[in-house]
Amino acid sequence: MEGLFYLFALGATISGIMVISAFSSVHSVLWLIMVFISASALFILLEVEFIAFIFLIVYVGAIAILFLFVIMMLNLTGPGMGDDMSNYLPAGLIIGIVFLFEALSFRSTTLGGNWPLLVEKAPNIEVLGRVLYTDYYYLFIIASFILLVAMIGAIVLTHDEGIEKRKGQDIYIQISRQLWRTRG
Structure with a gap:
């Protein structure tokens, strides 16, 4: 394992x-x-x-x-794509080392290193739901409002207000043409 x-x-x-x-x-x-x-x-x-x-x-x-x-x-795949990026290597190496030390320090300081012993044995979905809907309910509601505002904004931005420009079907004309063809 x-x-x-x-x-x-x-x-x-x-x-x-x-x-x-x-x-x-x-x-x-x-x-x-x-x-x-x-x-x-x-x-x-x-x-x-x-x-x-x-x-x-x-x-x-x-x-x-x-x-x-x-x-x-x-x-x-235009010009400039795939150029030599070795000049970014020192900055990336420094950032990677900082993240590595942060991860190692977090591992050593988290509840004295015995945090797996404190986790209760419960189904994952139950624990996730309990934490999401009790401790973080306000963040969950704020996230849902942000998604709602984004959805309304996308609808408003793509909504075409010119009804006369729309192509539509006239059901009466289609039915009358079909009846005229079958009778004639």
Whole structure:
């Protein structure tokens, strides 16, 4: 079990490095899909199946495929794409080391290192629902209002107010033509 964890963690790390180092943006999205699949496998190993499957459905099935279609439609292979990006390496290395130290310090300071012992054994969906609808209910409501406003904004921006410009069907004319053809 521990070997599988390290295998998927190494796969996610290598795929993440390939996402930012691939010269083709299509290859970068394909490596991103591999990162999502490895992360989902890690969630399954941690017995968080609900999050793992939602991760697969939302990120791999929707977002990554959307990225892939957008990249293919925009044809992002113009001048300047795939140039030498080695001048960004020092800044990326520094940021990566800072994130690594933050992750290691978080691991060592979280409840004295014995936080897995404090987690109760309950179904994942029940725990997720309990936390979401009790502790974070106000954030859940705010997120739903933000999505509602975004949906209304998209409808307003795409709504065409010219009724006379619309093409429509006149049911009476269609029925009368059909009756005229069958009788004649």
